[in-house]
Amino acid sequence: MFHWKKLGKVFTPQDIDSRQWLSEFAQAPATLVFDNFVRVYFSCRPPIEASGQYVSYSAYVDLDRNNLLNVIRVAEQPVLRLGQRGAFDEFGTYPFSAIRDGSRIVAYYGGWTRCASVPFNVAIGVASSDDEGKSFVRAGPGPVLSYSPDEPFVLSGPKIRRFNGIWYLWYIAGRKWKLVDGRPEPVYKIRMASSEDGLAWKRENRDLIESRIEEDEAQASPDVIHANGRYHMFFCFRYSSGYRGKEKGYRIGYASSSDLLHWHRDDKKAGIALSDSGWDSQMLAYPHVFHLDGNTWMLYLGNDVGREGFGLAQLQGQLT
Numbered sequence: 001m002f003h004w005k006k007l008g009k010v011f012t013p014q015d016i017d018s019r020q021w022l023s024e025f026a027q028a029p030a031t032l033v034f035d036n037f038v039r040v041y042f043s044c045r046p047p048i049e050a051s052g053q054y055v056s057y058s059a060y061v062d063l064d065r066n067n068l069l070n071v072i073r074v075a076e077q078p079v080l081r082l083g084q085r086g087a088f089d090e091f092g093t094y095p096f097s098a099i100r101d102g103s104r105i106v107a108y109y110g111g112w113t114r115c116a117s118v119p120f121n122v123a124i125g126v127a128s129s130d131d132e133g134k135s136f137v138r139a140g141p142g143p144v145l146s147y148s149p150d151e152p153f154v155l156s157g158p159k160i161r162r163f164n165g166i167w168y169l170w171y172i173a174g175r176k177w178k179l180v181d182g183r184p185e186p187v188y189k190i191r192m193a194s195s196e197d198g199l200a201w202k203r204e205n206r207d208l209i210e211s212r213i214e215e216d217e218a219q220a221s222p223d224v225i226h227a228n229g230r231y232h233m234f235f236c237f238r239y240s241s242g243y244r245g246k247e248k249g250y251r252i253g254y255a256s257s258s259d260l261l262h263w264h265r266d267d268k269k270a271g272i273a274l275s276d277s278g279w280d281s282q283m284l285a286y287p288h289v290f291h292l293d294g295n296t297w298m299l300y301l302g303n304d305v306g307r308e309g310f311g312l313a314q315l316q317g318q319l320t
Helices: none
Strands: 004-011 024-033 037-045 057-064 067-074 092-101 104-114 120-129 155-163 166-180 183-195 218-227 230-238 251-257 285-292 295-301 310-315
Touching: 004 037, 004 057, 004 067, 024 092, 024 285, 024 295, 024 310, 037 067, 037 092, 057 092, 092 120, 104 155, 120 155, 155 218, 166 218, 218 285, 230 285
Parallel strands: 092 155, 183 218
Antiparallel strands: 004 310, 024 037, 037 057, 057 067, 092 104, 104 120, 155 166, 166 183, 218 230, 230 251, 285 295, 295 310
């Protein structure tokens, strides 16, 4: 099995008192590497509205490349405005995954809208930046990957990668809404699409990772990295009910593949577990794994799905 050395929490949104829109949560961290720093995009929220509803924005912090525990810069504004009235992303942009494409930076994100019979729906949007990732402009008012007969709701969690000149988008797709104690809870599975240009996508239209803890296991944040001739996927999973506590909350899973299409799940190999106490003692979620300067790192969320920030771990050894 792998072994990740936890280095502690990197960023706590509650420590930032000058940005009302960044009040709590630092969800779904994802990196973009620069010469002297590592930019970490994440999603955050202002205080809850009087109606009991949230909105979600995407932002970033820059970490010192020589010391990833040192935050050297926090975004002054959200990197992308919320969508227009009635648009798929009117109420949120979460998660957010960026990649370089020549002189541009392209990002894929989950756009949230509110619903009546269920709390929300999500589709995947695309935006680009010409100012080194400080701000983004959406390609248009609609999503780049939306609902289909086989993927009828909750298309979210996009993670963008490019291997051998092909764009790959890993994401989650809703399979059902399950009524739990009178509250609709979503069940979603990991999926993949590929593209030659990042805009026209061919979907695999099948679940990639088998369920393990129950049939209605919910899976999220599929993050794929290549090392030593294999593709390695770290993701998180939870039970379909009672998942807001320790016993049935999110944990980090692992799968590997030689061809990006067929995956072997082996969660015991993931190599990261709950702490005995503290900010990540109840939950582990939304892993992001990246290579930097000869090392492999993981950013991840702790209790309450990142309400109080994200942490960092360093792989001891190699991904094999």
